[in-house]
Amino acid sequence: MPWRNSLPFRISLVFLLTTLLIESVLFMLLYHTLLGERVVEEIDRLESRAESHASVLAMSFDEETISHVATMESETDTKVAIVAPNHELLDTSNRFPTVLSTFIQDSSDQAALDQTVVLETDWENKPYLAVRTPIESMDEATRYGYVYMFLPTEIIHGISHRLQLRFLYITAIALIVTALTFLLLSRLISNPIQQLRRATENVLTRPGELTLPTSRVDEIGELARSIESMSLELAHLKKERNQFLSDLAHEIKTPLTYLQGYAEIASKPQTPVALKEQSIQTILEESQALTELVENAFQLAQLDENTFTLHKDEIILSELCDDLTRVLTSMFRVTPIVFESRISISSDASLRIDHNRIVQVFRALGHNAIVHSEASHVALDGVLTKDTITFTLQDDGKGIPEADLPHIFERLYRVEKSRSRRTGGSGLGLAIAQQIIEYHKGTLRVASDCSGTTFTIVLPLQTK
Structure with missing residues (x-):
């Protein structure tokens, strides 16, 4: 069988694909979460710096302070612009791009002018993130202008690139570990199964020579x-x-x-x-x-082969007892053995049985007593309970040796090995009798000692 069609390979492949899918989803979620948090942090930092500069300028809004603020931001990654209330540029940090001057003019009428607002957050498509905050006197009666803070989005792109590289490394490591786990799992599952398969190939030819991993606790x-x-x-x-x-x-x-x-x-x-x-x-x-x-x-x-058919009919119990008495009496009449039927049942209870097969069972037991027991007396008894009828056929013969007792229902088994088929029967009658009784959901048991042998048959009654 091709390895790709084997059950262990399929189980391990499902495990591998499921693990990779889960890892991929988790990595994507983690990547976007970390990157989103970093963007929010950068915007919060811009807002904080803009508000800090606005506070300083609000206390001293003059050229020296404006120049000082612009100079401070010239040494950082961010860009700053201080504008008048009419959005005229008063000062900017060094190397201030023209595109930002245009952005200031275009956003002069955007969003609220009396509070700190984020003007640009699209870091994926725009070159800068932008924040604006007003410069107001302490009593908020006078507005001196505005502070614009800008952060190049290439910084965010750099962070994104580094995160992607790290996740690629982690993914590669996870892929290798998962692949190794896949191989290990495949072997752990396949080796015992292959061993079972090889062992069971010979189960028909050498069933007693199997070597299987029976010590495993799984x-x-x-x-x-x-x-x-x-x-x-x-x-x-x-x-x-x-x-x-x-x-x-x-x-x-x-x-x-x-x-x-x-x-x-x-x-x-x-x-x-x-x-x-x-x-x-x-x-x-x-x-x-x-x-x-x-x-x-x-x-x-x-x-x-379970092709043995029973033709069951509802039989009145008393009629069955009369038939059994008549059949056994007829069998023992031509022998020196005295037969006695002690059944006295007048109940209207009934059984659902194959009448001929049940009679066949009692014939086999009677024949066994005639040929093997060396008895002088045989008695048939019947005891009726709520759900069952129990028949006993008891003789006063020599009994069955204890060593042979467990085997008498085996096929072709003879207690006296010296007996020939002509004197000892075929050895199949009791085996057939037991299976017939089992087919009727009943039991056939035997007890024997030196004082005689007793066969006990229990049959279920017909439920009302």
């Missing part, structure tokens, strides 16, 4: 920990899948071997009739077992 660290957890779960699922496929292949191979062997026996002309009939019966049994195994595997595949 969002990237949280993401790394999530990916690592997902990878471990994926490795576990991959291991389970491979084991399941291996076991399933072995389970399918066994009936196929029987089918092939007994078919060869039955097909030989010299095979006795009794042996042929026995072989054909075995072929039928193995075909039925293989069909059941494939059907169970297909159901598990549907459950894994």
